[in-house]
Amino acid sequence: MDRLEAMRLYTRIVELGSFTAAADDLNLPRATVTHAIKRLETRLGAQLLQRTTRRVRPTGDGDTYYGHCRRLLADMDEVEADFREAAIQPKGRLRIDLPASLGWLLVIPALPTFFARFPQIELDIGTGDRFVDLVREGVDCVLRIGHLGDSGMVGRRVGMLQQATVASADYVRRHGLPESLAALQDGHVAVNWVSPNTRRAEPLEFMVGRRRREVTLPGCVSVSGMDAYLGCCEAGLGIAQMTRQRIAEGFKTGRLREILPAYPPPSLPITVLYPQQRQMPARLRVFIDWLVELTAAQC
Structure with missing residues (x-):
């Protein structure tokens, strides 16, 4: 006893x-x-x-x-x-971290529907593209875009994001629209994306059938933040690759033009990561399930 x-x-x-x-x-x-x-x-x-x-x-x-x-x-x-x-009506506080672009464009606008369903849950939201140590910082889960290395966390894929290769209308007027990957490497430049984790510039990626092709272009600017990446592209500084949600407004207004739509960049997985635990809190479980519903409806 x-x-x-x-x-x-x-x-x-x-x-x-x-x-x-x-x-x-x-x-x-x-x-x-x-x-x-x-x-x-x-x-x-x-x-x-x-x-x-x-x-x-x-x-x-x-x-x-x-x-x-x-x-x-x-x-x-x-x-x-x-x-x-709480198992019947989940409640309590969740600390989450979202990529800035995905948070503003997808998750945050839909939060009223989440709170209507789960009014007793409170969210403490961080946004950014930096590495988050969930255990040390006391974060319940993070949402991440792209392929992830081994972090020791539990990962659940919640959706996929389609990408497009784009340039500004002004860039296209000055450089023209390339009609092939070979033409892309003849005088074109890129806004080079630098991974916040590896600090290395990433090449442009294209799907040719089921094969992935990488193309490295020169460029006068490198960035590691999504707002700066889009801003440099819209300023005509080079070609970029971003999710369609991120550039939808640019397509609508004509500021951006799509390049080589026949060879789209590979889609990016959206993954939610959380620490291993014997019993997942109900508030975390329902939030992850809601993210799956959200991305299935909008991605």
Whole structure:
């Protein structure tokens, strides 16, 4: 019998005034009850109960211990009730981190539907493309775009993002539209994307049938932030590759033109990462499930 069970047994003996009544109430053998109380008194180094032929009464120490037991057991019951309720109606705070572009364009505009469904969940949202140490920083989950290395985290793919190769209308007027990958390498330049994690410039990627082709172009500017990447492209500084959600407005206004649509960049996986844990909190589970629904509907 563990300590909590022993405390619960002790409080019932005090409340019922009888070992036998407590044993019957908790469906325990009388010998088990007697042995458990003896072990409890030995562990505490104090006599808790005075036994008479008619009734069992707590000693002075027993009264003090009974008060502590009542408070501790009430707190434990309240905690367990909260968790049972949370499993039915999830509640509590979640710390999440989103890529800035995906957060602003996809997740944040849809949050009213999430809160309408789960009004007792609070979100603490960070946005950025930096590496986040979930355990050290106390973050419950992060959403990431692209192929990920081994981080020791649990990963669940929630969707795929289509990409396009684009340049500004002004760039196309000056350099023309390349009609092949070979033509792309004849006088064209890129806004070079530098990975925030590796700090290396990434080549442009194209799908030719089922094969992935990489093309490295010169460029006068390199960036590692998505806002700067799009801004440099719209300023006519070179060709770039971005998700279609990110550049939809540029297509609509005519600021951007698509290049080599027959050879699109590979789609990018969207993955939610969270620490390994024996029991996933209900609030985290429903948030991840909602992300799956969201990306399925909009990506």
